[in-house]
Amino acid sequence: MGEEAHFYGNAEVYWRDVPPTVDGMLGGYGSISDIDLNGSKAFLKKLIGEGEGKTGMVCALDCGAGIGRITKRLLLPLFQTVDLVDVTQEFLDQARTYLGEESKRVGHYFCTGLQDFVPEPGRYDVIWIQWVIGHLTDEHLVKFLERCQGALRPGGIVVIKDNVAYEGVVPDDVDSSVCRDLQIVRSLVAKAGLRIVYQEQQMDFPKEIYQVHTLALR
Numbered sequence: 001m002g003e004e005a006h007f008y009g010n011a012e013v014y015w016r017d018v019p020p021t022v023d024g025m026l027g028g029y030g031s032i033s034d035i036d037l038n039g040s041k042a043f044l045k046k047l048i049g050e051g052e053g054k055t056g057m058v059c060a061l062d063c064g065a066g067i068g069r070i071t072k073r074l075l076l077p078l079f080q081t082v083d084l085v086d087v088t089q090e091f092l093d094q095a096r097t098y099l100g101e102e103s104k105r106v107g108h109y110f111c112t113g114l115q116d117f118v119p120e121p122g123r124y125d126v127i128w129i130q131w132v133i134g135h136l137t138d139e140h141l142v143k144f145l146e147r148c149q150g151a152l153r154p155g156g157i158v159v160i161k162d163n164v165a166y167e168g169v170v171p172d173d174v175d176s177s178v179c180r181d182l183q184i185v186r187s188l189v190a191k192a193g194l195r196i197v198y199q200e201q202q203m204d205f206p207k208e209i210y211q212v213h214t215l216a217l218r
Helices: 001-015 030-045 069-075 089-098 100-105 138-150 184-192
Strands: 060-061 081-086 106-111 124-130 154-165 169-172 179-181 194-202 209-217
Touching: 030 069, 030 154, 030 194, 030 209, 060 069, 069 081, 069 089, 069 124, 081 089, 089 100, 089 106, 100 106, 138 154, 138 184, 154 179, 154 184, 179 184, 184 209
Parallel strands: 060 081, 060 124, 081 106, 124 154
Antiparallel strands: 154 209, 169 179, 194 209
């Protein structure tokens, strides 16, 4: 238990020292934000809207939301209501300013780690989880995904977008996280009782950063 508490505690300390800016949210890679958001929008638009098998556009959840970078540019333009959850209160406070007038369509700001977060059952069409699964242990990730599945509206999806290691699990002692390879991520998704309905690799990111994959689950 001590090691686990250390893992989560160190991450909280790391993020408390990060400036509440887009560049801060992206670890100094603020320049990739547009490429990232355009890729995410193209991905999501294949899955939402009218028609059989499509996902509704009423309510979304932004997990590890930070200051609301994804909420502002991806989720609020597509959904009526968006909730944000993040472990750092300063980021959520900044989100109210960063989101501007559109912040009136935010339902809730939840300040908690995802390992402790219980989303409201049946509330969300899309649960977007980006660049944060590495802050959860395997066991907590599986349990969180199980809770997410119960929080979906009919036809809803969970989306994971994250760094993918080439092989195995790569720890990052700076921000107290891990990066898993795609096979491990898939196995944890399956353990949570979810299946991958669509997946893509994000293209056009700098060569020196990890590959980033996006997985839609239900």
